[in-house]
Amino acid sequence: MNENLESDSAAGSVILRHRLITRLTHWCWAIALFLLLLSGLQIFNAHPTLYVGAQSGFEFDNDVFSIKAMRDAAGNAEGVTTVFGKSFDTTGVLGVSGPDSAQSYRGFPAWATVPSYQDLATGRVVHFFFAWLFAVVFLLWLFASIINGHLRRDILPTGGELRSVPRSILDHLRLRFHHDGRYNVLQKLSYGGVLLVIFPLIILTGLTMSPGMNAAWPWLLDIFGGRQTARTIHFACMLLLVTFFVVHIAMVVAAGPLNELRSIITGRYRISGHRTDMGAGK
Amino acid sequence: MKSFALNRRRFLTSVGIAASTVPFAGCDALDGFLSGGSPVRDVLATANSLTYRVQRMLIDADKLAPEFSSSEIRQGQRPNGSTDPNDEAYLAHRTDNFASYRLQVQGLVEKPLSYSLAELQNMPSRTQITRHDCVEGWSCIAKWSGLQLSQLLDEAKVKPEARFVVFHCFDSMNAGLAGNVGYYESIDLVDARHPQTILAYGCNDQPLQIANGAPLRVRIERQLGYKMAKYIRSIELVSTLSPFGKGKGGFWEDYGYDWYGGI
Numbered sequence: 001m002n003e004n005l006e007s008d009s010a011a012g013s014v015i016l017r018h019r020l021i022t023r024l025t026h027w028c029w030a031i032a033l034f035l036l037l038l039s040g041l042q043i044f045n046a047h048p049t050l051y052v053g054a055q056s057g058f059e060f061d062n063d064v065f066s067i068k069a070m071r072d073a074a075g076n077a078e079g080v081t082t083v084f085g086k087s088f089d090t091t092g093v094l095g096v097s098g099p100d101s102a103q104s105y106r107g108f109p110a111w112a113t114v115p116s117y118q119d120l121a122t123g124r125v126v127h128f129f130f131a132w133l134f135a136v137v138f139l140l141w142l143f144a145s146i147i148n149g150h151l152r153r154d155i156l157p158t159g160g161e162l163r164s165v166p167r168s169i170l171d172h173l174r175l176r177f178h179h180d181g182r183y184n185v186l187q188k189l190s191y192g193g194v195l196l197v198i199f200p201l202i203i204l205t206g207l208t209m210s211p212g213m214n215a216a217w218p219w220l221l222d223i224f225g226g227r228q229t230a231r232t233i234h235f236a237c238m239l240l241l242v243t244f245f246v247v248h249i250a251m252v253v254a255a256g257p258l259n260e261l262r263s264i265i266t267g268r269y270r271i272s273g274h275r276t277d278m279g280a281g282k
Numbered sequence: 283m284k285s286f287a288l289n290r291r292r293f294l295t296s297v298g299i300a301a302s303t304v305p306f307a308g309c310d311a312l313d314g315f316l317s318g319g320s321p322v323r324d325v326l327a328t329a330n331s332l333t334y335r336v337q338r339m340l341i342d343a344d345k346l347a348p349e350f351s352s353s354e355i356r357q358g359q360r361p362n363g364s365t366d367p368n369d370e371a372y373l374a375h376r377t378d379n380f381a382s383y384r385l386q387v388q389g390l391v392e393k394p395l396s397y398s399l400a401e402l403q404n405m406p407s408r409t410q411i412t413r414h415d416c417v418e419g420w421s422c423i424a425k426w427s428g429l430q431l432s433q434l435l436d437e438a439k440v441k442p443e444a445r446f447v448v449f450h451c452f453d454s455m456n457a458g459l460a461g462n463v464g465y466y467e468s469i470d471l472v473d474a475r476h477p478q479t480i481l482a483y484g485c486n487d488q489p490l491q492i493a494n495g496a497p498l499r500v501r502i503e504r505q506l507g508y509k510m511a512k513y514i515r516s517i518e519l520v521s522t523l524s525p526f527g528k529g530k531g532g533f534w535e536d537y538g539y540d541w542y543g544g545i
Binding site: 114 | 313354415416420423
């Protein structure tokens with residue numbers, strides 16, 4: 001990161017890694033995405049089937065994903081999740097969940113939705129509030145990151161870095177991490193993918209589901225292939241973000257959680273090794 | 283370069299961080315903040331007023347919702363909500379095939395109106411193939427025929443103090459402890475005067491089916507399905523929504539749904 005941000009303490013071993021704007025937007029997103037996920041699953045439960053195209057097929061087949069509660073031959077309720085025509089028994093989590101004495105027939109279980117009980121109206125109230133927060137913070141971040149060089153310096157990989165991808169993957173597989181305070185190429189690619197691809201995509205597919213926005217910006221329907229495809233892409237982006245979250249947390253834990261947490265809260269980050277030992281960094 | 287080693291301290295820290303995310307999963311912790319009437323919910327709900335204002339700024343009053351080709355009508359219009367009203371007045375009309383049905387236009391108008399279904403069907407009509415988006419998430423494309431609501435508003439001469447159009451309906455819905463509650467819905471005058479806002483009496487080249495709102499339903503193509511009242515009994519021009527139901531502007535709105543259904 002920026003050399004001039006380096007602190008004097010401990011002979012240069014602690015640097016100021018994240019600016020205030022990076023830290024603030026990070027935690028706003030963390031809160032907003034958490035509630036967007038849980039309220040989004042609540043909304044999804046109102047009609048737990050995804051389709052491709054402009055409309056939902058009730059008299060024809062264009063569904064690609066669904067969660068249903070069915071009865072098996074013995075009359076027991078079972079949760080069935082269907083992905084691209086392949087069905088899986090997901091009883092206990094998807095389709096049918098809750099204690100045996102009070103089973104509920106719902107897509108995602110109570111522990112994964114806000115509110116816990118089925119309430120589409122409240123799910124929408126929560127979702128749209130945090131959608132506004134999420135999108136406004138995104139624009140703020142994008143604007144600030146272009147102005148202060150964060151985007152160019154820390155997110156967009158250079159040609160040389162891209163060529164070092166295989167080596168960086170090997171390093172990660174050996175759990176060798178370079179703690180020089182800079183993002184390695186894999187971090188750049190994953191953060192860049194999330195911030196510059198998935199975030200805009202999930203905002204735009206969300207807007208595509210708005211009948212008002214369909215009148216305002218009908219091209220949204222064209223680029224995403226119809227409202228129901230947009231809804232499916234929106235859901236797929238959610239899955240990618242959940243995957244990113246799991247890997248993100250795993251990497252924080254693997255790379256030294258206290259140091260990593262401190263840097264995203266206070267900005268201060270203790271670097272290890274020598275700055276010349278950054279391998280892929282240059 | 284120090285290689286990664288899982289010592290005791292690091293292990294405990296990792297477990298601690300992982301465990302700290304677990305209590306969040308018990309989402310019922312948030313339920314109390316979100317119930318109807320809680321201040322937290324009221325704050326969150328302001329986002330919808332923001333959406334309404336921003337979309338009104340962004341979308342020209344006459345900007346049309348997308349229309350589709352007839353090849354995209356691949357199924358019947360999926361009915362939802364009340365689909366077979368058994369309220370007395372409605373059953374009487376249904377028995378005589380809506381021959382004695384009359385649509386009333388009243389409230390803040392210079393000239394209250396009353397039309398039979400045949401008279402409405404003889405007025406200039408509009409046909410549009412549009413996508414119906416249910417608040418639940420599904421969509422269905424159908425061809426709708428009817429007369430533009432703006433035509434009736436012009437004939438009735440809306441008074442300047444009128445701000446909303448309220449649709450009073452024949453059907454009532456079971457609302458739990460409150461018993462049956464009459465369906466009503468409301469929109470602003472921007473959507474009421476929109477070219478695609480029609481009082482539909484036909485769907486997919488057939489007379490409107492009971493399940494889809496016969497004899498008359500409204501189509502508001504830039505909003506979600508719950509705004510498009512079926513079984514319309516009368517239309518009232520008003521300056522405030524507070525006298526109706528719980529004052530939120532519609533049956534579903536009284537149960538927590540947003541009044542603006544453009545999202």
